Amino acid sequence: MSTPRFGVMLVNLGTPDAPTPQAVRRYLAEFLSDRRVVDAPRWLWWPILHGVILRFRPPRVAKAYASVWTDDGSPLLAIGRRQQRALGERLEAELGEAIPVELAMTYGNPSLVDAGLRLRQAGVERILVLPLYPQFSRSTTAAVFDGLARALARCPHLPELRFVRDYHDHPAYIGALAASIREHWAAHDGERGKLMFSYHGIPKRYADQGDPYPRHCQRTSELVAEALGLGEDDWRLCYQSRFGREEWLKPYTDETLKAWGGSGVEHVDIISPAFAADCLETLEELEEENRENFIAAGGKTYRYIPALNDRDDHIGLLAELVRTHSQGW
Numbered sequence: 001m002s003t004p005r006f007g008v009m010l011v012n013l014g015t016p017d018a019p020t021p022q023a024v025r026r027y028l029a030e031f032l033s034d035r036r037v038v039d040a041p042r043w044l045w046w047p048i049l050h051g052v053i054l055r056f057r058p059p060r061v062a063k064a065y066a067s068v069w070t071d072d073g074s075p076l077l078a079i080g081r082r083q084q085r086a087l088g089e090r091l092e093a094e095l096g097e098a099i100p101v102e103l104a105m106t107y108g109n110p111s112l113v114d115a116g117l118r119l120r121q122a123g124v125e126r127i128l129v130l131p132l133y134p135q136f137s138r139s140t141t142a143a144v145f146d147g148l149a150r151a152l153a154r155c156p157h158l159p160e161l162r163f164v165r166d167y168h169d170h171p172a173y174i175g176a177l178a179a180s181i182r183e184h185w186a187a188h189d190g191e192r193g194k195l196m197f198s199y200h201g202i203p204k205r206y207a208d209q210g211d212p213y214p215r216h217c218q219r220t221s222e223l224v225a226e227a228l229g230l231g232e233d234d235w236r237l238c239y240q241s242r243f244g245r246e247e248w249l250k251p252y253t254d255e256t257l258k259a260w261g262g263s264g265v266e267h268v269d270i271i272s273p274a275f276a277a278d279c280l281e282t283l284e285e286l287e288e289e290n291r292e293n294f295i296a297a298g299g300k301t302y303r304y305i306p307a308l309n310d311r312d313d314h315i316g317l318l319a320e321l322v323r324t325h326s327q328g329w
């Protein structure tokens with residue numbers, strides 16, 4: 001077998017190994033110990049994390065995971081495996097050669113170290129790292145970069161590395177989102193609700209310090225709205241998944257849905273473009289929790305538009321990113 005020209009490492013956030021309080025505790029402990037995610041001084045954060053959060057949060061969050069768990073495990077991982085397989089097949093078809101594709105998680109399994117070892121076993125000397133985050137944030141994309149540096153810290157020799165920083169305005173990404181929304185409308189006899197783009201939030205402070213995430217989210221939404229020919233009143237950008245006491249990016253998804261439900265907005269279509277794969281934050285928080293928020297406040301129909309997952313046009317976008325960023329290799 002000949003040596004591959006390069007390999008691809010797809011990276012997503014991470015997920016517990018099982019929907020149990022123990023597994024969730026292990027996962028949250030690793031995730032929430034990362035300074036890129038929570039930047040509070042350790043003397044302040046450690047007692048809160050270990051004394052409060054890791055004691056009381058896991059049982060509740062494990063129940064939420066259990067409500068979305070599949071026969072293939074956590075949705076984020078199961079969909080990630082399908083993306084990995086489909087991208088490998090697509091690259092082989094387009095490039096006429098086998099390009100190893102591995103899936104890694106910044107936290108939990110499969111780890112960055114394991115994915116790196118598998119690429120090395122495949123003879124890979126050059127790695128294109130493709131974080132599955134269309135919009136850059138220090139809490140996600142930069143955390144992949146740091147995790148990778150830690151994973152390689154003890155290697156006697158390094159692979160050549162390239163890193164896709166973001167693709168929030170890539171025409172193929174915008175096109176895939178717009179197509180998924182059009183298909184969603186068509187599947188419901190052309191009925192259109194007010195369109196909410198709901199992005200995972202970050203603390204407002206991170207953005208004030210220069211994280212471009214909200215600017216990227218704004219741009220993605222504007223480009224999709226433009227591609228669909230939407231007017232200003234037809235859509236809104238909001239942020240979900242708040243954590244902790246400080247202010248996060250606003251407007252908040254849950255508060256907006258309650259306000260809409262109470263002020264005569266009857267139909268909502270909701271999409272979450274920051275998630276390349278459906279996960280707890282979409283299947284439980286958007287599909288279940290926020291639906292209830294809207295309906296209880298007086299709304300009538302609430303329809304969630306799935307993440308791009310392993311749609312053909314999404315895999316096509318990932319393949320295009322790989323081709324562009326591997327030029328010259």
Ligand SMILES: C=CC1=C(C)c2cc3[nH]c(cc4nc(cc5[nH]c(cc1n2)c(C)c5CCC(=O)O)C(CCC(=O)O)=C4C)c(C)c3C=C
Nearest residue numbers: 013014015016061076137139140200202243274279280281
């Ligand atoms: C503590 C602060 C958090 C920041 C900042 C944050 C940013 C951020 N996260 C994602 C994507 C995902 N987050 C997911 C779950 C999740 N996120 C946080 C906290 C922060 N996220 C927690 C504590 C959790 C776990 C669930 C919970 O305890 O509530 C997931 C889902 C993983 C899964 O297993 O399904 C994803 C994906 C982005 C894109 C982002 C900033 C841009």
Ligand SMILES: [Fe+2]
Nearest residue numbers: 013200241281
């Ligand atoms: Fe998160």
Ligand SMILES: [Fe+2]
Nearest residue numbers: 241280281285
């Ligand atoms: Fe959440």
